[in-house]
Amino acid sequence: MTVSLAVPDVLVARAQAGDEEALEALFRAFETPVYNLVRRMLRRPEDAEDVLQETFLEVVRNIKQYRGEGHLWGWIRRIASTKALMRIRRDQVRATESLDDEPGKPGMHIGSNIDLERAFERLSETSRAVVWLHDVEGYTHEEIAEQMGKSVSFSKSQLARAHARLRRMLDQGAQA
Amino acid sequence: MMHCTMEDLGALQAGEASVWARRHITTCAACQAELEGMYQRIAQLKALPALRPPRDRWPAVKSALRAQRSRRRRTWGTWTGSLALAATIAGILLIQPAATGTLNAELSQVKQQSATLEDSLQHYDVDGRVLSGHAAALVAELEDRISILDGTLTQREPSVQDAELVKLWQQRVGLMRELVNARATRARYVGL
Numbered sequence: 001m002t003v004s005l006a007v008p009d010v011l012v013a014r015a016q017a018g019d020e021e022a023l024e025a026l027f028r029a030f031e032t033p034v035y036n037l038v039r040r041m042l043r044r045p046e047d048a049e050d051v052l053q054e055t056f057l058e059v060v061r062n063i064k065q066y067r068g069e070g071h072l073w074g075w076i077r078r079i080a081s082t083k084a085l086m087r088i089r090r091d092q093v094r095a096t097e098s099l100d101d102e103p104g105k106p107g108m109h110i111g112s113n114i115d116l117e118r119a120f121e122r123l124s125e126t127s128r129a130v131v132w133l134h135d136v137e138g139y140t141h142e143e144i145a146e147q148m149g150k151s152v153s154f155s156k157s158q159l160a161r162a163h164a165r166l167r168r169m170l171d172q173g174a175q176a
Numbered sequence: 177m178m179h180c181t182m183e184d185l186g187a188l189q190a191g192e193a194s195v196w197a198r199r200h201i202t203t204c205a206a207c208q209a210e211l212e213g214m215y216q217r218i219a220q221l222k223a224l225p226a227l228r229p230p231r232d233r234w235p236a237v238k239s240a241l242r243a244q245r246s247r248r249r250r251t252w253g254t255w256t257g258s259l260a261l262a263a264t265i266a267g268i269l270l271i272q273p274a275a276t277g278t279l280n281a282e283l284s285q286v287k288q289q290s291a292t293l294e295d296s297l298q299h300y301d302v303d304g305r306v307l308s309g310h311a312a313a314l315v316a317e318l319e320d321r322i323s324i325l326d327g328t329l330t331q332r333e334p335s336v337q338d339a340e341l342v343k344l345w346q347q348r349v350g351l352m353r354e355l356v357n358a359r360a361t362r363a364r365y366v367g368l
Binding site for chain 2: 136
């Protein structure tokens, strides 16, 4: 999903002054891109909704700190992705590779109609986050590593493993 | 014959591949197909439709924002407030039936704990103070959770004071303690 949202400076200024209507306008402008981003990263829809809410709480609290350097979406996106990654870290035990594609594992049969979106959803949250941030949002491995508190090589290997899994799942789906 | 790994393909996509990988990809049809497959997957991911939130979250954000603003304005932490609160508790206990009195006493006690923690927080809660990334994230998360809880409390306050309300306030006290600890730890660390 490509986001090219332009927000008038005057709207940002009003939001920075605490104008509730302007804050709501910002929320309306960015709620879908934020939800889409965090929903792609997180497995559970309710977690994504929570992160959406937490993101905008931080946005409205800290909007005065936004200096207009860079696109507002970049600033909001950073808050959202950081919060989603924090949630993944917090639920790390649950988010381990348990649902990843592993041959022979019960419940992991891939139907013949599997598409990329379904295959992507079967990845672990960590893998989903790395793939989405790198391949779709255009983050560098250095940026991802910094946000995740991991090494650059971790980010690279997660991405490679995720692509290998996606390819395997899609191949299995095509052959079934 | 040796082929490119998925990491090699990722490096090729990023323009950071080894000399070997860059040479190999020009002659190996299998690896060219793998790389093309990767490009296609990425293009398909980018083309996925936007997922929209199933519910409107703005009312919750607005409610939390208002609660946060009023929390800042309140003077919960002053001793005057606490004494007035204590007098109120005493009054309530004298005139209410036993069960309701116990519930109200619990509620007042937990509110007082919350007020004391708010007061403690003022020693550390200085906007703009530099925190490490981890500490800032922790503090922000706790503040978010408190704000959300305050939003819920604001909506419930006018209703009947029940056990659920006490429970919510107890949750707030728990979060406030974590927040004070986070701030206090940071203050000790920087010698404030």
